[in-house]
Amino acid sequence: MSGFAHQQPMTVLVVEDEPKIAQILVDFLSLEGFNTQVQYDGRxxxxxxxxxxIDxxxxxxxxxYKDGLTICREIRQFSMMPILMLTARVDEIDRLMGLELGADDYVCKPFSAREVVARVKTILRRVENTHGSQSEQIIRxxxxxxxxxxxxxxxDQQDVELTPVEFRLLHTLLKRPGVVHSRDSLMQVCYVDDRIVSSRTIDSHVKNLRHKLTQASQQKELLHSIYGVGYKVE
Incomplete structure (x- = not known):
């Protein structure tokens, strides 16, 4: 499969209770060189x-039997594999819940199968780019x-559980301590399509991230808000 450094085709698990939608996704993913498996309920x-x-x-x-948000939360207890959520519910709360529970992105129904495959590829590229070179594996x-x-x-040597969005935010800020990152630039790092989020969404993720970091340490806070501009680590 072009564009990815894997020797074997990657396997995508499609969990979708509508067989026609599942089959369309399988067809388009297969055309792009992915292996696929399908499950029609959450059990x-x-x-x-x-x-x-499963990749x-x-x-x-x-x-x-079991909804996608519950499954997403359970997956994140043992794996950071990429998750793309599909939803016919467009209210903002469900979107944010899905992402904060650990999903990498979501697509609203009805959708184009080509768009879904494009999102899958983009997320995989982003994950690989985040991994970086061997010398960049640990940032202190x-x-x-x-x-x-x-x-x-x-x-302070204590593990802190972060969602993928929170991890990418922190990674981006830590790569350039002292540099102020605008909300727009952080949206581009954290989301495939920045049109689906607002600055309020980024603020919410930063607030959650700051809370987790502060809870884990009594030392001086590292994450700073720059009014009207964005955020920095210092």
Whole structure:
């Protein structure tokens, strides 16, 4: 598959209760060189991910037996594999919940199968770019450390659980301490399509990130808001 450094085709698990939609996604993913598996309800998704070689999950929000948000939360307890959520519910709360529980992005129904495949590719490129070179795997700044390869964050040697969006925010800020990053630039780092989020969304993620970092350490806060501009680490 062009554009990715994997020797074997990557496997995408499609979890979608509408067979026609699932089949369209499988067809388009297959054309792009992905292997696929399909599940039509939420019952066995976690077991499949734990026991089989799954590289990416396309996860419908509304599923029989177990909903997509619950599954997303459970996956994030043991894996940072990329998750793209599908939803027919367009209210902002569900969107934010999905992302803050650990989804990498979402697409609203009805959607173009080409758009979904494009999002999958973009997320995979972004994940690979985040990993960077071997020399960049660990970034340390004062009492904070992140491991890019393992998606781990430590404050005063204490593990801090971050969502993918929070991790990318922190990674971006730590790469250039003291530099102020605008909300727009942070949106581009954290989301495939910045039209689906607002500055308020970024503010919400930064607030959550700051809270987690502060809870883990009594030392001086590193994450700073610059009024009317954006955020920096210093």
């Amino acid at each position: 066995d998704v976690i077991e499949t991910i734990k026991t089989q070689s 990416f999950v396309i996860l419908d929000l509304m599923l029989p 700044y004062k009492h904070l450390q992140i491991n890019i390869e393992r998606f781990k964050c430590q404050v």
